[in-house]
Amino acid sequence: MRILVVDDDPFIRKLLVRQLKTLGYQQVLACERAQAAVEHLERQPDGTDLILCDLQMPGMDGIEFIRHLVRLGYPGALVLVSGEDERILQSAERLARGHRLRVAGALYKPVSSEQLQRLLQALPGGDAPRTGEARSYGAEELANGIRAGQLVNHYQPKVDFASGQVSGVETLVRWQHPEDGLVYPDRFVTLAEEHGLIDALMLDVLRNALADARQWRARGIELQVAVNVSMDNLVGLDFPDLVEQEALAAGAPLTSLVLEVTESHLMKNRQAALDILTRLRLKRIGLSIDDFGTGHSSLVQLRDIPFNELKIDRSFVHGAWRDKSLDGILGASLEMARRLGMRTVAEGIEDRTDWDHLRGAGCDVAQGWFIAKAMPAEHLPAWLEGWEARRSELA
Ligand code: C2E
Ligand code: CA
Ligand code: CA
Numbered sequence: 391m392r393i394l395v396v397d398d399d400p401f402i403r404k405l406l407v408r409q410l411k412t413l414g415y416q417q418v419l420a421c422e423r424a425q426a427a428v429e430h431l432e433r434q435p436d437g438t439d440l441i442l443c444d445l446q447m448p449g450m451d452g453i454e455f456i457r458h459l460v461r462l463g464y465p466g467a468l469v470l471v472s473g474e475d476e477r478i479l480q481s482a483e484r485l486a487r488g489h490r491l492r493v494a495g496a497l498y499k500p501v502s503s504e505q506l507q508r509l510l511q512a513l514p515g516g517d518a519p520r521t522g523e524a525r526s527y528g529a530e531e532l533a534n535g536i537r538a539g540q541l542v543n544h545y546q547p548k549v550d551f552a553s554g555q556v557s558g559v560e561t562l563v564r565w566q567h568p569e570d571g572l573v574y575p576d577r578f579v580t581l582a583e584e585h586g587l588i589d590a591l592m593l594d595v596l597r598n599a600l601a602d603a604r605q606w607r608a609r610g611i612e613l614q615v616a617v618n619v620s621m622d623n624l625v626g627l628d629f630p631d632l633v634e635q636e637a638l639a640a641g642a643p644l645t646s647l648v649l650e651v652t653e654s655h656l657m658k659n660r661q662a663a664l665d666i667l668t669r670l671r672l673k674r675i676g677l678s679i680d681d682f683g684t685g686h687s688s689l690v691q692l693r694d695i696p697f698n699e700l701k702i703d704r705s706f707v708h709g710a711w712r713d714k715s716l717d718g719i720l721g722a723s724l725e726m727a728r729r730l731g732m733r734t735v736a737e738g739i740e741d742r743t744d745w746d747h748l749r750g751a752g753c754d755v756a757q758g759w760f761i762a763k764a765m766p767a768e769h770l771p772a773w774l775e776g777w778e779a780r781r782s783e784l785a
Contacts, residue, residue, distance in 0.1 A: 391440055393415055393438070394441045405501075427441070431458075435462060445471075445482055463576075467513055472499065482496075484705065527578055532582060540567065541563055548756070551748065554785055558615060559770070593636075595618075599617055600637060603646070604641060615642075621651065648676030653691065678697060698732055705738070707737060
């Protein structure tokens, strides 16, 4: 494991490095400044498996550093180390998780060797050397992959809380890479956005989803199909017409289609996005505000865009039953959606407790590993049969 320690305090820095080496981790690099760490990561994007980072630092602080990790798409694990009070450390941890960084935990100073060891051992693949799995891809390679039809859709069921009925599926794209196997979207969607490939990706995903829905329909399975769209897809004003044509060509009613919109960065052209989203709704295509509560998915979007579904980010869902602040936010979001006449979906229902809690809170639709992980299209009919049996238990 290649570890990077970022802390301005020379004593703590040396202590951490010594502790890590004593625990058998030899590849440890220490930076006094966060800026230097960023530069290191820019030079070697795949050269680090774990970062231990202080929050309070002169120049660039830990929060700013996290921002850079998000920008760089840092795939490794992160441990926040701080002498600050618990709420600040928790907020920082949450912030990082909300950004989908792999947060392995938080440590209070002074850090004991035992704490450090426990945390490192809990890391998935703790001691095992990384395989080629973590390598990053080039735009050219992705473009070729799309052209060669290597993108495949998996589908994750969405279930009605009250009836237990499966109401639809969310399409989650994967890249069936000829050498690396199944590659997850976190490792190529941003790349597609940054290199003008996101429209080609979206079109491919949409076509495949419509074709799969057609197969299901032929077997008597009617499902609403949700497709993720990036804000970068909402640039060309003919986007709604394009989606409509594709749906009609596949014989899918427009009401059976939902577009989940995530805003990972600020909209470049707000007017165009508003125009497009409003026309999609006029065509009765469903619009869902994804990851609500994180990033830029906020009240401003709710005010301006006619979303009819609100997906509460999984960071507010899983474990909300034992966290008062999460639960407060969750309850308020559900109430707000209800007042706006929107359907609510909770993502990240990971266990029975989450299910019971969200159901009790009045959420409409459940999605998460407790129900099912995303699966290939051809597995869905068998899964649906199995679900019927489980469904009665949950009623
Ligand atoms: P998302 O839209 O928030 O999708 C949900 C992600 O959470 C999926 O990861 C899903 O597998 C995972 N997930 C589902 N249930 C649970 C659960 O109970 N617990 C936990 N911890 N995770 C759960 P996945 O498939 O890796 O997708 C990651 C993100 O990639 C998606 O986040 C979405 O933003 C993006 N994405 C996926 N497909 C597309 C696409 O076709 N186009 C665009 N633009 N983005 C896509
Ligand atoms: Ca989504
Ligand atoms: Ca989401």
